[in-house]
Amino acid sequence: MRRIGVLAAMVVLVGLLVWAGVYNLRQRRAAMQKAQSQVVLVKDGATPPVGGISAASSTELQGKAAPAFTLVDLEGKKVSLADFKGKPVVVNFWATWCGPCKLEMPWFEEFSGKYKAQGLVVLGVDQDEDTPKNVVSEAARKVGVDYTILLPNKTIAKDYALGDYLPETFYLNKDGVVVGHSLGAPPKDEMEAEIKKAMGI
Amino acid sequence: MKGQVLGFRFQVLGMAVLALVVGASAQDISFGDVPAKKAHVVLLSDGVDVAAGKAQVVELRFRVEPGFHINSHAPKDPLLIATALKLDTGHGVDVQGVDYPKGSAFQLGQGKDAQMLDVYQGEFRVRVRMIADAGNSTMTGMLRYQACDDAACFPPKNLVVKVAVTGK
Missing domain, CATH: 1.20.5 (Single alpha-helices involved in coiled-coils or other helix-helix interfaces)
Structure with missing residues (x-):
């Protein structure tokens, strides 16, 4: 009788463990499907940037008002997202140590000139830690960008639910709503398509 | 019963x-x-046997996760984070120097926008010049690296290095 009791307990334990595993698997699949249903741009043939949970979180900004921020530019001037109300804005997170970031930044520069008449604004938000401002400035100069580079505060990465990788970009329409989001450096034509979507053309 | x-x-x-x-x-x-926040480089070497009291070279083997690369010790762009192994001296191991392997060329991007990087991919070996005492010691230190694939980069990371050294 005692044996039967112990065996039954063991069976229940195994059952519980398997159920927990299957439950978690279903939860993960649901989360992944939700993430994949959003627009995520990844270069052709490239390994999609990983970090599913974070990716899903930042993609959840899609269709919502972009989190407000006030940061300082390389000249020490305060710049707020609200300053650009009524204009399409690209918020690109980058770092000096990120090769793909520096690959795509000249494209943002090119498009900011190409769509200047449409009021396009590009903001590059640096994500370096403990890197002197002059090094960030020199990196931006070397890459050849002239758009506004902003230095991060302690909350913006959390506000935008950034993943553990760069670059990451948000495309905002003139109402400040996130209408596009890319993880990693997308192909140039896809980047332009996102910019056009933000401009409503 | x-x-x-x-x-x-x-x-x-x-x-x-x-x-x-x-x-x-x-x-x-x-x-x-x-995937969570995981390391993109692992240390393959877990122990080495050496001749006690003699200057010698041991190789530490590392492996970069498939699909990723890390900058070599001498990246072409000085702003990129170079792979660097910092080992502690003491506890029976006297580290006299570290020699890094040459990196391999990696093309980032395509066409006129392409950039050439100097990287480590797959397995790479760092040569450590050292003298070990007789008996069992532990070589400790840190490998600093920064991993990317061809579309995104992860922040710089530190890999704890711990290798058992047996001086005979």
Whole structure:
């Protein structure tokens, strides 16, 4: 009788463990499907940037008002997202140590000139830690960008639910709503398509 | 009677082991596709045998996760984070120097926008010049690296290096 009791307990334990595993698997699949249903741009043939949970979180900004921020530019001037109300804005997170970031930044520069008449604004938000401002400035100069580079505060990465990788970009329409989001450096034509979507053309 | 009790205990033990294996397996299924924040480089060397008291070179083997690369010790762009191994001296191991392998060329991007990088991919070996005392010691230190694929980069990371050294 005692044996039967112990065996039954063991069976229940195994059952519980398997159920927990299957439950978690279903939860993960649901989360992944939700993430994949959003627009995520990844270069052709490239390994999609990983970090599913974070990716899903930042993609959840899609269709919502972009989190407000006030940061300082390389000249020490305060710049707020609200300053650009009524204009399409690209918020690109980058770092000096990120090769793909520096690959795509000249494209943002090119498009900011190409769509200047449409009021396009590009903001590059640096994500370096403990890197002197002059090094960030020199990196931006070397890459050849002239758009506004902003230095991060302690909350913006959390506000935008950034993943553990760069670059990451948000495309905002003139109402400040996130209408596009890319993880990693997308192909140039896809980047332009996102910019056009933000401009409503 | 004693034998029956012993047998029963073995059955219970067996069931417990089975429960753990099945349970762990089930958990593994659920977390299998969660990449989370993980290391992109692993240390393959766990121990080396050396001649005690003599200057010599040992190779530490590392492996970069498939699909990723890390900058070599001498990246072309000085802003990129160079791979660097910093080893502690003491505790029976006198580290006299570290020599890095040459990187391989990696093309980032295509066409006129392409950039050439100098990287490590797959397995790479760092040569450590050292003198070890007789007996068992531990070589400790840190490998600093920064991993990317061809579309995104992860922040710089530090890999703890711990290698058992046996001086004979």
